[in-house]
Amino acid sequence: MAAAEGADMLGFVFSSGSPRYAGTGRVRSICASFGSGRRPLFIGVVTDPESEAGREAAALVQNGVLDGIQYHGCAPSETVPGYAAVRVKDGTGTAEIEALLKAGQIRVLADAYREDAAGGTGMRIPVPLAAQIAQHAPLWLAGGITPENAAEIVRTLRPELIDVSSGVESAPGIKDCEKSADYLPR
Secondary structure, three states: OOOOOOOOEEEEEEOOOOOOEOOHHHHHHHHHOOOOOOOOEEEEEEOOOOOHHHHHHHHHHHOOOOOEEEEEOOOOOOOOOEEEEEEEOOHHHHHHHHHHHHOOOOOEEEEEOEOOEOOOOOOOOOHHHHHHHHOOOOOEEEOOOOOOOHHHHHHHHOOOEEEOOHHHEEEOOEEOHHHHHOOOOO
16 A cells, blocks of 8 residues: 555564564565566665574565665664664764764664664654754654654655654554555655
8 A cells, every 4th residue: 555655665674573573475475466567665674684584684685575674773784785774862863873874874764762662662853853863964754753743744854755654553563554545645
């Protein structure tokens, strides 16, 4: 549904402790369902590239199933294409994003920080902090984006990309097509 409505990327979580864990079989099946026509980019989301799940995602990139990896809270690989995602709670996260950009990352996703969860927390980055991040590169933003606040976030911060997860779920790991349709562009 997200692809049909114009999503540019579909993310598949490869973190075995997450309620959003996708797994190789499911990802292969979903990606194969698109055939050879126009499709969004397929991105594996990993929190530990050395874990079994992280290695699964890297293998899917190497086999041409996934287009790249979102390295969420971990160092990006030099051999498997992708981009970094940093959990931001204060200026420390901003400095980390700046360092990644200087080191050659073309884009870095800024996600909200919560000590007890790597993502899908429903929390937002404060607007002034997100605006500060946007001074260094086009803003890629995640964290607490819902159908109720997406338009305001886009209007206020003008991000190049928004990444949604828990904000379009009826329960952890269960995407809700009605919620997704409420904010996708038409």
